[in-house]
Amino acid sequence: MARVLRSRFDARDPQAQDNRAAMLGALAEIGDLHAQVARGGGAVDPAKAHATVARHRARGKLLPRERIALLLDLDAAFLELSPLAGWGTDDSLGGGIVTGIGQVSGVECVISANDPTVKAGSLSPTSVAKAIRAMEIARSNRLPLISLTESGGADLTRQVDVFTAGGQTFRDITRLSAAGVPTITLVFGSSTAGGAYVPGMSDYVVLQRQAARVYLGGPPLVKMAIDEDADDEALGGAEMHARVSGLADYLAEDELDALRIGRDIVAHLHHQRLGPGPTQSARDPRYAIDDLLGIASADLRIPFEAREVLARILDGSEFDEFKPLYGTTLVAGWGAISGFPIGVLANNGILFSEEANKGAQFIQLCDRIGVPILFAQNITGFMVGTRYERGGIIKDGAKLINAVSNCGVPKITLMMGASYGAGNYAMAGRSYDPRFVFSWPNHRIAVMGPRQLAGVMTIVARQKTEAAGQEFDEAAFAPMRDAFEQQVEQQSTALFATGRLWDDGIIDPRDTRTVMAIALSAIHNAPIRSTDAFGVLRM
């Protein structure tokens, strides 16, 4: 029988209270950013954003989140993906596009909606990356894609960074279709030039009367190219596409009608889930999930017990631990979230050879029995030093990375703290194709810790100076060292990572179980497949 994890966490502990305060502070900051994205308008200044939104509404149009709310089944959950993409970049926060997973007509779908109140829905590099990521989630999990389109096309001022990457979006739509994943596009407004291929490549196209404008070249471009004075409606109106060109499969009277048709289309897909699904009823954990705020360290130099986290996200706090006495800094075992069985690998410290071997074996076991794996990362990296190099930590680490890379079962990665160095790779970092990556606000990610990185840089600088026969001036180097450390610190934060789409969003630790349940439920739309070949394991 599964063992019930026993918690030793005391919320009254000063450390826990500090962690909690820091986490709530970070969540407040993220909450403000979410609110900024959600209100639309694309401006930091609420008054300015409000004016833009008001202009949009005055045209009788709905905001993308309103469209999504109406498209979704009543009381269905909606997990918005990468809401803060573009943070810390030149692009608009959120990238002027809303993506997420929600249930439509009883079917979990990926929804991708342009926000026409953000730079007229024009596409920045962030928009493109976010759309591509959403399509990747649709493809890998076999979720129908519904695009709610109203976009001015590529942000022409950014065409250098958008043009080539943007092509992939159209390729991916048709590849979804080829993979048997239905694609549906509802067009509420402009869908110009490359944007015209969003409906063009989709299986089902709904155009809204008097609103949709779908053309390769708009009137100005047509005038430039062939000196034709073209009328919007005749050139790419919904009526024309419904009656003449045949691009539109359905002509919608208004936005609500378009959404209704979209729901009807999903209903008639008869989409079947191909995963095995949950094997038991969902049961609440025995410990309050709220405790996670105090458990996760604000200062990542202070380790925290991974089992305390598992006791708050696994069904019934039950955990079948594997090799509990071996390779103890990597916790491995089986449990369930919302009834979905799951294998867990969670860091309880730095990785040694034993941990690497244990992890590699555990991944193979999960792969054999077709159980998805949750990687709960709080890792500063692999152990270094002569003793460990002699012990073969590279080849042991390679085994783990081999297993992570080649296993067939889906992976979910939870960034619950540090993610440094090769530890990021071995624990299914973004490059290792986890189906989903979610981060807690205290998450830090870099090749190594800022202080270590600055320290390493100092040592390298000293060696270089001394090799040149000069004396290293520690005091003179200090400002450079501090500046570097500060820069690394800034570029290691959860916000920096989410801004670059290194994850699928920062989540409130208290939502972890819900987010994991949604992710697992999405994953089970596709068959869970084991691999028939790992790479050569170096012995």
Add this chain to the structure above:
Amino acid sequence: MMPSTAPIRRLLVANRGEIAMRVFRTAHDLGIECVAIFSTADTGAPYVGESDIAVHLPGTSSAQTYLDGAAVIAAARRAGADAIHPGYGFLSENADFAAAVIAAGLTWIGPSPDCIRAMALKVQAKAIAAAAGVPLAPGAELPADADDAALLRIGEDVGYPLLVKASAGGGGRGMRIVAEPSLLLESVASARREAVSAFGDGTVFAERYLVGARHVEVQVFGDQHGDVVHLFERECSVQRRHQKVIEEAPSPGITEATRGQLLTSATALARSIGYVGAGTVEFLVFGSGADQGACFLEMNTRLQVEHPVTEAITGIDLVAWQIAVAQGEPLPLGQDQIQVRGAAVEARLYAEDPSDGFAPAPGRIERFGLPEPAIAGIRIDAGVADGSLITTHYDPMLAKVIAHGPTRQVAVARLSMALRRMRLHGPTSNRDSLVAILQHPVFASGEATTDFLERFAQVLDPVPDPDAIQRHLLAVSMARATVLREMSLARATVLREASGQQPPSIPLGWRNVPAARQVQCWQRRGETKVHTLRYARNAAGLQADVLITRQSSGADVFTAMGVDLVDPVVQVLDQRLEGDRWTVSVDIAIAGVSARHLVEWSTGSQPGPQGAVQAFVDDGLVGTTWSEVPLLAREAMHEADRHATTPVPGTITVVQVSDGDIVEPGQTLVVLESMKMEHRITAPETGRVVRVRAQVGDAVEAHAVVVELAPVDDGDA
């Protein structure tokens, strides 16, 4: 008259609905077998199921069935019945029918044909009453040969306002209220016309119209041995169009002196005509205190609709007495053994819309009844049950609800509570209006007079408690969301396939980023406005507001300002599907005030667009009915789709319409020949031909408009 002593073994009730059920109940109690007759429209009606033998009378109209005396007697013969109880209405006061029943050798449960005749003609009845010492309102006959001047003189003598009544009339037909002399002649003429057509007798008379009077009636009972007793009085002042709405006993507004006078007069009248069986002598009572007076209205020679209030205060089963008397037995109790205990009130529940001129509201009753726990002193005489169909063929009365209590106040309060607590799911009813009457201070103080509903017309369209409406809106919305979610989980997700049958532990309506609120639109029956509930759920609970809009179009929904619901807390306790009916119980608290709501709807009965449902919400204090407004409904057909267009290119071979024609959906307008195939171009919907664009021989492109159509407006009809 020789007393008849034949014991009744099998009784046919020449009626339907609640009164048939009522008579069956007592007959069965007495060990008498019961025969029902039923029209085609009443096939499967609850009262038919209560009978031991049922005889089908083919046809649906009353004239073909319940009013066809010969058919009823033939049915009694075929079924082997030895007695007929006429109930009320239909043939109950038809002397010829009574005579035919007796002639057929059957026992007639009612007064003799002579008594019925004596009281049927009002002019004659008044003369008999006067002879028996019964007070009369000033009045006079309006002879058919009187000239205009003579009529006006009679009017002057009677005094205004006055009533012109048909002598043979009843139920308000052939009756006119005349406020002043200038309107008299026209009213007399029209009352005569109506009397001739309705009763075959144009005799009319004038009677002083007593404004602000009370309607008080005395229940009398006579046996075949010449004994007559009274069972005290009832008051039925709350009336609409001379039809009683609320009835009670005893009368709250007559003095002891008046009561004595009425009881004495009524028994004297009954005695003077040798009355046998149950009868009611009706009076108008005017004034108060020592100035109170009364005058005779008419005598009804049958069991009254409102007899249960008399049964409640006297403890006497009037139908049992009717049967006893018809079998020749003496009256079971003497006058001094008949006592009044407490007070009783009856309300007539109708499928009608009081706010729309009492328009009948036919339809299917999805659920009818008073849920547990029982309320003391409540009796329900119903003709309907779950699933009954209310048709337009007969009276749309659903039930009589009667409350008895130690005092009038308790009886009224019990009746109000029973009405409010009743599950009444289906057509529009007068329930809320009845409750408003019972709760009206004028009624509560016993001061209601026959003009009550005209004076206090607001009770016909009572203003609902806004807090209750908000709670009910929230309840119906949350119930709907829960069931839709349940259904979609059942349909589509593997989560149902797991052993546990539980939805996943994902909170309802969960969001990780602030999102637009979810929206549901509902329309409450009787209102044109749309209630839009917008809600979001987060860790802190539910945030919800309500927008009231006059229309359901998208723009308003999102721009109007809403009313915030204060701290709404919703707990869906249970949802069950039985047959095609969902029942969801929901606890709703707003601003800390909590109530349990039962929300019900049928998935099959009212399939609207997008599966929109009509739902019923009951919280024990008020019941409301809501129609889902499909938010994503398709707008009206676009202009261009209304015209007739060519499906393919071809040549016009026939044109069958011309400008101005009204066309029906599917009607052929134009015939097109294309590739040796003949295509009929038909009207997509009812419309008016604005212009025919095609002529025979024209070669046309595909999708060309050949006939322009416009919607039919009133001017076209």
